[in-house]
Amino acid sequence: MTELRELSQHGSITRVGKASRKGGQVASGQGTAGAGVPFDTSKAHMARVYDFWLGGKDNFAADRAVAEQVAAAYPDIRIAVRAQRAFLARAVHFLVAEAGIRQFLDIGTGLPSANNTHQVAQAAAPESRVVYVDNDPAVLNHARALLTSSPEGATAYIDADLRDTGPILEQAADVLDFGQPVGVMLLGILQGIPDQEEPGAIIARLMNAVPSGSYLALTQIAGDVAVDEVAEGVQRYNERAAAPVAARTHAEASRFFAGLDLVEPGLVQVHRWRAGAGDVGNGRNLAIYAGVGRKP
């Protein structure tokens, strides 16, 4: 394992490196990030596809082609991803303003967008500390945009794979105090962990490392909403993307909260979690589940 640390004005970038998690080929003239995902523009990557759906510019032709294919099968995808960003803001604001959380571990950060976790948290409590984790080299390239902490708080970025919970927790401890409650964010990432890789066990390892009073916020593509459209969209994505995704039913996604107390209104469609009348997706039937649970 190699490790590279650079200090920036407000935080640090840490690379938890492996030669290659998948043993995959790196395209000619392209590099490999610390987490082992090749910077390959010939295949669609979730971070860049998601960026395209959100109206961003950090994507390539292969990403846009897949994004359009999925949107043709499931037209609500664009509003669903915007609703997921809106959920992120509502959930982080809830955790800071109502639950008193001041530290976040945000795994599956995505490319910087409006209302990143530290911006929402520090708007309510400037002393909030946020550690971002992602395994995509495109996100690593833009990590400095995530290190714009308030002077009272801190942000850091770890280039690592969610499955490598040990190194993530070890590095995050440089910024987060694991003796105090932590908000663990897993938004838009669990669909990339297949059942045989035991996403529930990965979550358990993370939640075992944080104290009572910590929270887990997550989202998951729904497999039992707009069933045919979502199944077709997932199939089209998986035929063309670098790494596959899986939809899950409400019962399957609920198991991710094992041992935690779900905060009201429970695991619900993403646009229904503590949303107001003017929130993104209001009145729609969006195929993403979202929920927040508290460690008792």
Ligand SMILES: C[S@@+](CC[C@H](N)C(=O)[O-])C[C@H]1O[C@@H](n2cnc3c(N)ncnc32)[C@H](O)[C@@H]1O
């Ligand atoms: C759909 S984006 C979600 C971004 C953000 N959390 C949100 O909800 O707006 C998913 C992100 O998870 C990252 N990701 C996917 N699998 C991962 C893994 N195994 N380890 C770390 N990051 C991963 C992708 O690179 C991408 O940036």
